[in-house]
Amino acid sequence: MTVREVRSARNQAHSLPASAMRRTPAYIICSPRPRVGKTLIARLLSEFLLLQRGGAIGFDVNLKEPSLLDFLPRTTETAEIDDTFGKMALMDRLIVPDGTAKVIDLGFHAFDEFFTMTGEIGFFKEAARRGIAPMVLFVADSDRVSARGYTMLQATVPPRALITVDNEYVLRGEIPAIYRRGRQLRLPALPAFLNTYIDRTSFSFTGFLRGQTDRSSELHQWIRDAYFSFRELELSLLLQGG
Amino acid sequence: MAKPAVIVVGADKGGVGKTTVSRTVLDYFSANNVPTRAFDTESPRGTLKRFHPDITEIVDMTSTADQMKIFDTLNTAAPSVTVIDVRAGLLSPALASLRDIGFLDAAKSGQITFAVFHILGPSIASLDEIAETANFMDGARYFLVKNFINNTSFFEWDQATYNSYFHRIRDATELTIPKLNEMAFEQVEIASVPFLKFVANKGPKDEAANYSFVLRGYVRHWLANVWSEFDRIKLTDIVGKEKDKPASKSAGEK
Numbered sequence: 162m163t164v165r166e167v168r169s170a171r172n173q174a175h176s177l178p179a180s181a182m183r184r185t186p187a188y189i190i191c192s193p194r195p196r197v198g199k200t201l202i203a204r205l206l207s208e209f210l211l212l213q214r215g216g217a218i219g220f221d222v223n224l225k226e227p228s229l230l231d232f233l234p235r236t237t238e239t240a241e242i243d244d245t246f247g248k249m250a251l252m253d254r255l256i257v258p259d260g261t262a263k264v265i266d267l268g269f270h271a272f273d274e275f276f277t278m279t280g281e282i283g284f285f286k287e288a289a290r291r292g293i294a295p296m297v298l299f300v301a302d303s304d305r306v307s308a309r310g311y312t313m314l315q316a317t318v319p320p321r322a323l324i325t326v327d328n329e330y331v332l333r334g335e336i337p338a339i340y341r342r343g344r345q346l347r348l349p350a351l352p353a354f355l356n357t358y359i360d361r362t363s364f365s366f367t368g369f370l371r372g373q374t375d376r377s378s379e380l381h382q383w384i385r386d387a388y389f390s391f392r393e394l395e396l397s398l399l400l401q402g403g
Numbered sequence: 404m405a406k407p408a409v410i411v412v413g414a415d416k417g418g419v420g421k422t423t424v425s426r427t428v429l430d431y432f433s434a435n436n437v438p439t440r441a442f443d444t445e446s447p448r449g450t451l452k453r454f455h456p457d458i459t460e461i462v463d464m465t466s467t468a469d470q471m472k473i474f475d476t477l478n479t480a481a482p483s484v485t486v487i488d489v490r491a492g493l494l495s496p497a498l499a500s501l502r503d504i505g506f507l508d509a510a511k512s513g514q515i516t517f518a519v520f521h522i523l524g525p526s527i528a529s530l531d532e533i534a535e536t537a538n539f540m541d542g543a544r545y546f547l548v549k550n551f552i553n554n555t556s557f558f559e560w561d562q563a564t565y566n567s568y569f570h571r572i573r574d575a576t577e578l579t580i581p582k583l584n585e586m587a588f589e590q591v592e593i594a595s596v597p598f599l600k601f602v603a604n605k606g607p608k609d610e611a612a613n614y615s616f617v618l619r620g621y622v623r624h625w626l627a628n629v630w631s632e633f634d635r636i637k638l639t640d641i642v643g644k645e646k647d648k649p650a651s652k653s654a655g656e657k
Contacts, residue, residue: 245586249617256616282620 184294184398185258186210190326191267191275192300193310198328199300201359202348203229203266205384206298207236208366209391210262218261220251222275223268231362242271248278256284258292272310280317289319294398300326301340308339320344324394330356346390355380407477408516408642409506413489413497415532419524420550422450424580425488427629428520428638429455430599434630437644438482442473444490444497451488453595456607458482464489464497474506477515484642494521494532498539511542518544518641520578530568537572544641545572550580552588576636581628587621590614598626 190203200223207229210217219237221230230237241247255263267275279285288295297318301307314323325340329350336345351359358364358380366384373381412425425441429451432439439458443449446463462469464487477485489497498519501507510517521536533547547569569575591601594614602623606612 245584245617249586249615252617252620253615278617281624282617283623284620287616287620 184292185260185262186395186398187255187263187265187288187293187295188298189265189267189275189295190298190300191265191272191310192302193269193272193306194300194302194304195269197300197302197331198326198348199223199268200229200232200266202298202300202326202328203264204232205366205387206391207233207264209388210264211236212367212388213392213395214262216261218254218263220255220263220265222251222271223266225268225270228268229264229266232364237266240265242274242278252278252282252284256287256291256293273313276313276317285317285319285322295322296394297323298326298346299323300328300331301336302331303335303337308337311339315343321397346394348387348390349383351383352379355383405483406514406516406643407480408484408518409477409510410484410486410518410520410642411489411494411497412486412520412522413494414522414524415492415494415535416524417491419522420552420580421491421522422454422488423552424520424522424548424550425451425486426454426598427580427626428486428633429458430597430626431630431633431638432484432486432642433597433599435639435644437484437639437642439484439486440480440482441486441488443488444493445488446490449488454597464493464500470500470504474501474504484644495535495539498536502539507539507542513542516544516642517542518546520546520548522548522550530565533568533572537575540572540575545575546578546636547575548578548580551582552580578632578636580632581625583625584618584621587618587625590618591622598622602626 188203188206190199190206192199203219207217207219217236219229219233220240221228221237222240222242223229224239224241230239240251242251251265255265285295295318297314299311299314301311311325320343324344324346325336327336327340327345327347329348333350359366366387369380370384375381410428412421412428414421422443422445429439429441441451441455441459442462443451443459444462444464445451446461446469449459449461452459452461460472462472464470473485473487487497498507506515507517509515519536519540521533523533537545569577591598594601594606594612596605596607596612600606600609601612601614602619604612604614604619
């Protein structure tokens with residue numbers, strides 16, 4: 162993607178109808194399992210939103226794993242949901258329709274607590290009322306814990322807001338049947354050496370797109386594909402009524 | 404005119420959540436469009452009045468004048484439903500007074516609907532209270548309320564003992580009030596508004612407030628659970644009112 166293409170993508174975003182900008186997206190990247198790529202997806206998505214919308218806030222509820230805060234410290238805040246104070250600090254921000262996209266990197270240890278809480282406080286219903294568009298990006302794994310977590314989400318999250326992330330690095334191309342019916346977002350696996358490359362905390366996906374002249378490189382293509390998928394997600398907000 | 408209904412909420416022990424339960428009852432009736440008046444017997448300063456000032460009057464249940472104020476107006480008062488939040492230690496004496504003035508006989512003969520919400524504490528003394536209160540329950544709907552709101556664990560109870568007390572009273576019904584998040588409970592206390600107004604993010608005078616969405620969510624969820632208990636016992640039917648839909652479904656969505 163050239164600088165011109167980046168600009169054009171941004172212009173396209175800016176030229177979306179006003180209704181598209183009315184709803185404030187809140188992306189929740191989650192899994193009840195560690196090391197399935199949550200933070201990678203949160204990083205990619207945050208950088209995409211920063212590029213497309215000109216701003217996004219990340220919330221890192223993932224302090225027990227390598228986390229979003231390490232990669233995007235300027236746009237990420239830490240959050241805790243262990244006690245009511247922490248829940249208030251996070252959720253009272255999330256429910257504000259301020260037009261700024263939010264990305265939550267939800268650690269595996271906080272999965273049950275977070276979604277039990279959102280169910281109890283009626284988050285999804287209130288979000289719909291206030292013009293917030295929550296999108297739950299569930300990073301699937303083939304184990305029983307993940308299947309149980311997904312079933313739990315199906316009971317509390319509206320189907321349009323629940324997206325299964327098929328991370329090829331985790332599922333090896335075989336997505337279990339339980340996830341096949343709902344919405345999906347596919348993330349191809351990167352070769353190991355490129356994983357090491359993007360795992361550097363100083364690495365920026367958008368920076369790479371801007372700086373790299375060779376558009377045919379594997380990483381370039383991979384980032385563009387991921388951004389394209391996210392753009393589809395953003396567009397789906399339009400179809401859901403702005 | 405509708406048959407008057409009196410609901411007494413009480414316990415002989417303090418701090419078991421009588422006023423909290425009274426508040427949920429008032430909110431429930433409000434949500435179901437049942438006009439209600441309330442009496443707070445914590446004279447001279449009442450907690451219930453702080454939350455529901457427009458419909459609550461503070462009375463001294465031991466004074467004849469105030470007893471007249473409550474019971475002589477049952478047939479004439481516009482709201483046919485009366486909720487009485489009885490001060491700690493006053494439940495048995497209050498019931499004895501009601502017997503003495505012939506109120507219990509009127510309830511027995513069907514002229515008045517009478518229900519008692521007996522809030523149970525964790526101590527074994529609560530079980531003795533049941534036995535004592537049971538003597539007055541002929542003609543009344545008797546509800547034994549296990550209140551978990553202040554994290555009560557009914558640790559002193561042996562279930563068999565409880566059952567033996569419970570079964571002594573014909574038609575006694577058990578109710579459970581679940582626990583509410585402490586911080587949410589505290590914030591409603593500070594706001595001094597009915598639970599319903601807190602959920603609707605409104606201040607005492609219906610002005611817009613700025614309560615935490617999370618805490619409001621906890622209160623809404625809790626209130627819906629409490630109201631589903633009231634739906635279960637058909638509380639609006641008991642007081643002789645029709646009900647459109649389960650109140651628990653619409654907790655806070657007014």
